[in-house]
Amino acid sequence: MRLKPVPEPPAELAALTEFQRAVPLVPGSTDDCCARLRDRCDLPNRQRANDWLAFLRTLGLVRETDRGFVRTDAEPTPERVREGLREGVLHVPEALSSLRAASPAEPVTADALFDATRDSVPRHDRARDADWERSWRDRADRLLRWLVLVDLAAPVDDGRSRSADGDGERGYVAGDALADA
Template sequence: MRLKPVPEPPADLDALREFRRAVPLVPGDTDDCCARLRRRCDLPDRQTANDWLAFLRALDLVEETARGFVRADAEPTPERVREGLREEVLLVPEALAALDAASPDDPLTAADLFAATRERVPRHDRARDPDWEATWRDRAARLLGWLALVDLAAPVGDGPDIPESERGYVAGDAV
Protein backbone atom coordinates (compact mmCIF):
# COMPACT_ATOMS: atom_id res chain seq x y z
CA MET A 1 0.00 0.00 0.00
CA ARG A 2 1.34 3.41 -0.95
CA LEU A 3 1.54 6.37 1.41
CA LYS A 4 -0.84 9.31 0.94
CA PRO A 5 0.64 12.08 3.14
CA VAL A 6 3.13 14.32 1.35
CA PRO A 7 4.55 17.04 3.61
CA GLU A 8 5.94 20.32 2.33
CA PRO A 9 9.28 19.55 0.70
CA PRO A 10 12.29 21.02 2.46
CA ALA A 11 14.63 23.44 0.73
CA ASP A 12 17.34 20.78 0.45
CA LEU A 13 18.42 17.37 1.69
CA ASP A 14 20.25 18.94 4.65
CA ALA A 15 16.87 20.10 5.96
CA LEU A 16 15.53 16.57 5.43
CA ARG A 17 18.43 15.30 7.54
CA GLU A 18 17.18 17.52 10.38
CA PHE A 19 13.75 15.85 10.21
CA ARG A 20 15.43 12.44 10.32
CA ARG A 21 17.59 13.49 13.30
CA ALA A 22 14.46 14.58 15.17
CA VAL A 23 13.35 10.94 15.39
CA PRO A 24 14.90 9.22 18.43
CA LEU A 25 17.65 6.59 18.33
CA VAL A 26 15.82 4.73 21.10
CA PRO A 27 12.38 3.53 19.95
CA GLY A 28 9.50 5.76 20.97
CA ASP A 29 5.76 5.50 20.51
CA THR A 30 3.96 7.58 17.92
CA ASP A 31 2.94 10.30 20.37
CA ASP A 32 6.48 10.72 21.69
CA CYS A 33 7.96 10.80 18.19
CA CYS A 34 5.39 13.30 16.96
CA ALA A 35 5.99 15.54 19.99
CA ARG A 36 9.72 15.40 19.35
CA LEU A 37 9.30 16.19 15.64
CA ARG A 38 7.02 19.13 16.48
CA ARG A 39 9.48 20.52 19.01
CA ARG A 40 12.69 20.03 17.03
CA CYS A 41 11.36 20.92 13.58
CA ASP A 42 8.89 23.62 14.61
CA LEU A 43 5.87 21.85 13.15
CA PRO A 44 2.46 23.44 13.70
CA ASP A 45 0.49 20.42 14.95
CA ARG A 46 0.51 16.70 15.68
CA GLN A 47 -1.05 15.77 12.33
CA THR A 48 1.77 17.46 10.42
CA ALA A 49 4.31 15.66 12.63
CA ASN A 50 2.50 12.35 12.08
CA ASP A 51 2.57 12.94 8.30
CA TRP A 52 6.31 13.58 8.51
CA LEU A 53 6.85 10.43 10.58
CA ALA A 54 4.96 8.32 8.02
CA PHE A 55 6.78 10.00 5.12
CA LEU A 56 10.21 9.45 6.68
CA ARG A 57 9.26 5.81 7.14
CA ALA A 58 8.30 5.55 3.46
CA LEU A 59 11.75 6.90 2.57
CA ASP A 60 13.38 4.27 4.84
CA LEU A 61 14.78 7.01 7.07
CA VAL A 62 12.69 5.84 10.03
CA GLU A 63 11.83 2.28 11.07
CA GLU A 64 8.84 1.02 12.98
CA THR A 65 9.78 -1.63 15.52
CA ALA A 66 7.74 -3.57 18.08
CA ARG A 67 8.76 -0.91 20.63
CA GLY A 68 7.99 2.11 18.44
CA PHE A 69 9.65 4.32 15.87
CA VAL A 70 13.38 4.76 15.63
CA ARG A 71 15.76 6.67 13.38
CA ALA A 72 17.13 4.39 10.67
CA ASP A 73 20.84 4.06 10.11
CA ALA A 74 20.53 5.62 6.65
CA GLU A 75 21.21 9.03 5.23
CA PRO A 76 18.69 10.82 2.99
CA THR A 77 20.66 10.58 -0.21
CA PRO A 78 19.03 11.59 -3.50
CA GLU A 79 19.00 7.92 -4.54
CA ARG A 80 17.28 6.77 -1.32
CA VAL A 81 14.66 9.52 -1.53
CA ARG A 82 14.01 8.76 -5.22
CA GLU A 83 13.55 5.07 -4.47
CA GLY A 84 11.24 5.78 -1.54
CA LEU A 85 9.14 8.15 -3.61
CA ARG A 86 8.91 5.74 -6.55
CA GLU A 87 8.11 2.68 -4.43
CA GLU A 88 6.10 3.99 -1.49
CA VAL A 89 4.25 7.24 -2.29
CA LEU A 90 0.80 7.25 -3.88
CA LEU A 91 0.59 8.61 -7.45
CA VAL A 92 4.34 8.98 -7.99
CA PRO A 93 4.37 6.56 -10.96
CA GLU A 94 1.56 8.57 -12.56
CA ALA A 95 3.40 11.83 -11.86
CA LEU A 96 6.59 10.49 -13.45
CA ALA A 97 4.67 9.36 -16.54
CA ALA A 98 3.04 12.79 -16.81
CA LEU A 99 6.44 14.48 -16.43
CA ASP A 100 7.82 12.30 -19.24
CA ALA A 101 4.99 13.51 -21.49
CA ALA A 102 5.53 17.18 -20.56
CA SER A 103 7.72 19.57 -22.54
CA PRO A 104 9.22 22.99 -21.83
CA ASP A 105 6.49 24.45 -24.05
CA ASP A 106 3.78 22.52 -22.18
CA PRO A 107 5.11 21.76 -18.67
CA LEU A 108 3.20 19.81 -16.05
CA THR A 109 1.57 21.94 -13.34
CA ALA A 110 0.00 20.82 -10.07
CA ALA A 111 -3.42 21.41 -11.64
CA ASP A 112 -2.43 19.19 -14.58
CA LEU A 113 -1.18 16.46 -12.26
CA PHE A 114 -4.36 16.64 -10.20
CA ALA A 115 -6.48 16.39 -13.37
CA ALA A 116 -4.46 13.39 -14.54
CA THR A 117 -4.80 11.58 -11.19
CA ARG A 118 -8.21 12.82 -10.00
CA GLU A 119 -9.90 9.48 -10.55
CA ARG A 120 -7.20 7.72 -8.49
CA VAL A 121 -7.93 9.73 -5.33
CA PRO A 122 -9.22 7.20 -2.78
CA ARG A 123 -12.98 7.22 -2.42
CA HIS A 124 -12.85 7.61 1.37
CA ASP A 125 -10.75 10.79 1.01
CA ARG A 126 -13.39 12.26 -1.26
CA ALA A 127 -16.16 11.32 1.17
CA ARG A 128 -14.59 12.68 4.34
CA ASP A 129 -13.18 15.96 2.99
CA PRO A 130 -15.71 18.37 1.47
CA ASP A 131 -12.82 20.30 -0.10
CA TRP A 132 -10.91 17.21 -1.26
CA GLU A 133 -10.12 18.68 -4.66
CA ALA A 134 -8.20 21.60 -3.15
CA THR A 135 -6.51 19.23 -0.69
CA TRP A 136 -5.32 16.92 -3.46
CA ARG A 137 -4.35 19.82 -5.74
CA ASP A 138 -2.11 21.09 -2.92
CA ARG A 139 -0.75 17.55 -2.48
CA ALA A 140 0.09 17.48 -6.22
CA ALA A 141 2.08 20.72 -5.83
CA ARG A 142 4.00 19.31 -2.85
CA LEU A 143 4.64 16.05 -4.70
CA LEU A 144 6.11 17.93 -7.67
CA GLY A 145 8.30 19.84 -5.21
CA TRP A 146 9.63 16.56 -3.77
CA LEU A 147 10.30 15.19 -7.25
CA ALA A 148 12.21 18.38 -8.11
CA LEU A 149 14.20 18.16 -4.86
CA VAL A 150 15.77 14.89 -6.06
CA ASP A 151 16.00 15.77 -9.77
CA LEU A 152 13.09 13.60 -10.92
CA ALA A 153 11.43 16.84 -12.06
CA ALA A 154 12.87 20.12 -13.26
CA PRO A 155 11.04 23.43 -12.88
CA VAL A 156 10.32 25.44 -16.02
CA GLY A 157 10.17 29.20 -15.69
CA ASP A 158 11.42 29.01 -12.13
CA GLY A 159 11.20 32.36 -10.41
CA PRO A 160 10.22 33.91 -7.10
CA ASP A 161 7.10 35.50 -8.58
CA ILE A 162 5.63 32.18 -9.78
CA PRO A 163 3.45 30.56 -7.09
CA GLU A 164 4.31 26.92 -6.39
CA SER A 165 0.81 25.86 -7.44
CA GLU A 166 1.33 27.39 -10.92
CA ARG A 167 4.94 26.36 -11.52
CA GLY A 168 5.47 24.01 -14.44
CA TYR A 169 7.76 20.98 -14.48
CA VAL A 170 9.30 18.55 -16.95
CA ALA A 171 11.15 15.30 -16.33
CA GLY A 172 14.40 15.86 -14.48
CA ASP A 173 17.87 14.48 -15.04
CA ALA A 174 17.39 11.56 -12.64
CA VAL A 175 14.36 10.07 -14.42
Protein backbone atom coordinates in the same frame (compact mmCIF):
# COMPACT_ATOMS: atom_id res chain seq x y z
CA MET B 1 0.20 0.15 -0.27
CA ARG B 2 1.38 3.65 -1.10
CA LEU B 3 1.59 6.55 1.32
CA LYS B 4 -0.81 9.47 0.88
CA PRO B 5 0.69 12.24 3.05
CA VAL B 6 3.22 14.42 1.28
CA PRO B 7 4.62 17.09 3.60
CA GLU B 8 5.91 20.44 2.44
CA PRO B 9 9.37 19.79 0.96
CA PRO B 10 12.31 21.52 2.58
CA ALA B 11 14.39 24.05 0.66
CA GLU B 12 17.23 21.57 0.44
CA LEU B 13 17.56 17.82 0.88
CA ALA B 14 20.03 18.18 3.77
CA ALA B 15 17.15 19.46 5.93
CA LEU B 16 15.75 15.91 6.01
CA THR B 17 18.52 15.07 8.47
CA GLU B 18 16.89 17.38 11.03
CA PHE B 19 13.57 15.55 10.68
CA GLN B 20 15.28 12.16 10.86
CA ARG B 21 17.24 13.11 13.99
CA ALA B 22 14.05 14.21 15.71
CA VAL B 23 13.04 10.54 15.80
CA PRO B 24 14.75 8.74 18.71
CA LEU B 25 17.44 6.07 18.53
CA VAL B 26 15.59 4.17 21.26
CA PRO B 27 12.10 3.12 20.13
CA GLY B 28 9.40 5.61 20.97
CA SER B 29 5.63 5.50 20.69
CA THR B 30 3.91 7.29 17.85
CA ASP B 31 2.77 10.00 20.27
CA ASP B 32 6.30 10.48 21.63
CA CYS B 33 7.81 10.61 18.15
CA CYS B 34 5.19 13.06 16.93
CA ALA B 35 5.80 15.28 19.96
CA ARG B 36 9.55 15.25 19.27
CA LEU B 37 9.05 16.04 15.59
CA ARG B 38 6.61 18.83 16.42
CA ASP B 39 8.94 20.38 19.01
CA ARG B 40 12.29 19.91 17.25
CA CYS B 41 11.16 20.72 13.72
CA ASP B 42 8.70 23.49 14.57
CA LEU B 43 5.67 21.70 13.13
CA PRO B 44 2.27 23.30 13.80
CA ASN B 45 0.40 20.22 15.05
CA ARG B 46 0.42 16.49 15.70
CA GLN B 47 -1.11 15.67 12.32
CA ARG B 48 1.77 17.32 10.45
CA ALA B 49 4.22 15.48 12.69
CA ASN B 50 2.43 12.20 12.03
CA ASP B 51 2.56 12.87 8.28
CA TRP B 52 6.31 13.48 8.55
CA LEU B 53 6.79 10.30 10.59
CA ALA B 54 4.98 8.24 7.94
CA PHE B 55 6.86 9.99 5.13
CA LEU B 56 10.26 9.40 6.77
CA ARG B 57 9.33 5.74 7.17
CA THR B 58 8.48 5.49 3.47
CA LEU B 59 11.86 7.01 2.62
CA GLY B 60 13.64 4.43 4.79
CA LEU B 61 14.89 7.05 7.25
CA VAL B 62 12.71 5.75 10.11
CA ARG B 63 11.44 2.28 10.87
CA GLU B 64 8.73 0.88 13.08
CA THR B 65 9.61 -1.81 15.61
CA ASP B 66 7.51 -3.76 18.09
CA ARG B 67 8.30 -1.06 20.66
CA GLY B 68 7.81 1.99 18.45
CA PHE B 69 9.61 4.12 15.91
CA VAL B 70 13.37 4.59 15.61
CA ARG B 71 15.53 6.43 13.15
CA THR B 72 17.67 4.35 10.85
CA ASP B 73 21.35 4.76 10.03
CA ALA B 74 20.44 5.52 6.41
CA GLU B 75 21.48 8.89 5.06
CA PRO B 76 18.84 11.00 3.27
CA THR B 77 20.66 10.86 -0.06
CA PRO B 78 18.99 11.83 -3.33
CA GLU B 79 19.08 8.18 -4.42
CA ARG B 80 17.38 6.96 -1.22
CA VAL B 81 14.70 9.64 -1.39
CA ARG B 82 14.10 8.92 -5.09
CA GLU B 83 13.67 5.23 -4.33
CA GLY B 84 11.33 5.91 -1.42
CA LEU B 85 9.22 8.24 -3.49
CA ARG B 86 9.06 5.83 -6.44
CA GLU B 87 8.26 2.78 -4.34
CA GLY B 88 6.05 4.16 -1.61
CA VAL B 89 4.23 7.41 -2.39
CA LEU B 90 0.82 7.52 -4.03
CA HIS B 91 0.74 9.03 -7.54
CA VAL B 92 4.53 9.14 -8.02
CA PRO B 93 4.40 6.64 -10.92
CA GLU B 94 1.77 8.78 -12.64
CA ALA B 95 3.80 11.93 -12.01
CA LEU B 96 6.96 10.37 -13.43
CA SER B 97 5.10 9.13 -16.50
CA SER B 98 3.65 12.60 -17.06
CA LEU B 99 7.07 14.21 -16.61
CA ARG B 100 8.61 11.87 -19.18
CA ALA B 101 5.97 12.94 -21.71
CA ALA B 102 6.19 16.66 -20.86
CA SER B 103 8.01 19.34 -22.80
CA PRO B 104 8.84 22.95 -21.98
CA ALA B 105 5.97 23.93 -24.27
CA GLU B 106 3.59 21.58 -22.41
CA PRO B 107 4.95 21.06 -18.89
CA VAL B 108 3.25 19.13 -16.11
CA THR B 109 1.43 21.36 -13.63
CA ALA B 110 -0.10 20.51 -10.28
CA ASP B 111 -3.54 20.90 -11.87
CA ALA B 112 -2.60 18.52 -14.69
CA LEU B 113 -1.24 15.95 -12.26
CA PHE B 114 -4.38 16.23 -10.13
CA ASP B 115 -6.58 15.82 -13.21
CA ALA B 116 -4.60 12.72 -14.23
CA THR B 117 -4.94 11.14 -10.77
CA ARG B 118 -8.33 12.46 -9.67
CA ASP B 119 -10.12 9.13 -10.17
CA SER B 120 -7.66 7.34 -7.89
CA VAL B 121 -8.10 9.67 -4.91
CA PRO B 122 -9.47 7.37 -2.20
CA ARG B 123 -13.21 7.68 -1.61
CA HIS B 124 -12.80 8.14 2.12
CA ASP B 125 -10.58 11.19 1.48
CA ARG B 126 -13.28 12.67 -0.71
CA ALA B 127 -15.95 11.95 1.88
CA ARG B 128 -14.14 13.42 4.88
CA ASP B 129 -12.90 16.63 3.22
CA ALA B 130 -15.48 18.95 1.68
CA ASP B 131 -12.66 20.71 -0.18
CA TRP B 132 -10.83 17.51 -1.18
CA GLU B 133 -10.08 18.76 -4.69
CA ARG B 134 -8.09 21.73 -3.36
CA SER B 135 -6.35 19.48 -0.82
CA TRP B 136 -5.30 17.02 -3.49
CA ARG B 137 -4.22 19.79 -5.91
CA ASP B 138 -2.03 21.14 -3.10
CA ARG B 139 -0.68 17.63 -2.55
CA ALA B 140 0.11 17.35 -6.28
CA ASP B 141 2.04 20.63 -6.05
CA ARG B 142 4.04 19.41 -3.03
CA LEU B 143 4.71 16.09 -4.75
CA LEU B 144 6.10 17.80 -7.85
CA ARG B 145 8.33 19.98 -5.66
CA TRP B 146 9.67 16.84 -3.88
CA LEU B 147 10.49 15.44 -7.32
CA VAL B 148 12.38 18.66 -8.11
CA LEU B 149 14.28 18.36 -4.82
CA VAL B 150 15.74 15.01 -5.94
CA ASP B 151 16.17 15.98 -9.60
CA LEU B 152 13.38 13.80 -10.96
CA ALA B 153 11.64 16.97 -12.16
CA ALA B 154 12.84 20.39 -13.24
CA PRO B 155 10.78 23.58 -13.14
CA VAL B 156 9.99 25.38 -16.37
CA ASP B 157 10.04 29.11 -15.87
CA ASP B 158 9.78 30.54 -19.33
CA GLY B 159 6.66 32.63 -18.92
CA ARG B 160 4.40 29.92 -20.27
CA SER B 161 3.57 28.39 -16.92
CA ARG B 162 3.45 31.63 -14.91
CA SER B 163 1.83 34.91 -15.73
CA ALA B 164 3.85 38.14 -15.88
CA ASP B 165 2.79 39.13 -12.36
CA GLY B 166 4.08 35.84 -10.92
CA ASP B 167 0.66 34.29 -10.50
CA GLY B 168 -0.25 31.08 -12.16
CA GLU B 169 1.00 27.60 -12.01
CA ARG B 170 4.56 26.44 -12.31
CA GLY B 171 5.18 23.73 -14.86
CA TYR B 172 7.68 20.89 -14.71
CA VAL B 173 9.51 18.60 -17.07
CA ALA B 174 11.67 15.52 -16.45
CA GLY B 175 14.77 16.24 -14.38
CA ASP B 176 18.22 14.88 -15.10
CA ALA B 177 17.80 11.92 -12.72
CA LEU B 178 14.59 10.86 -14.49
CA ALA B 179 16.10 11.30 -17.94
CA ASP B 180 19.06 9.13 -16.88
CA ALA B 181 16.84 6.38 -15.44
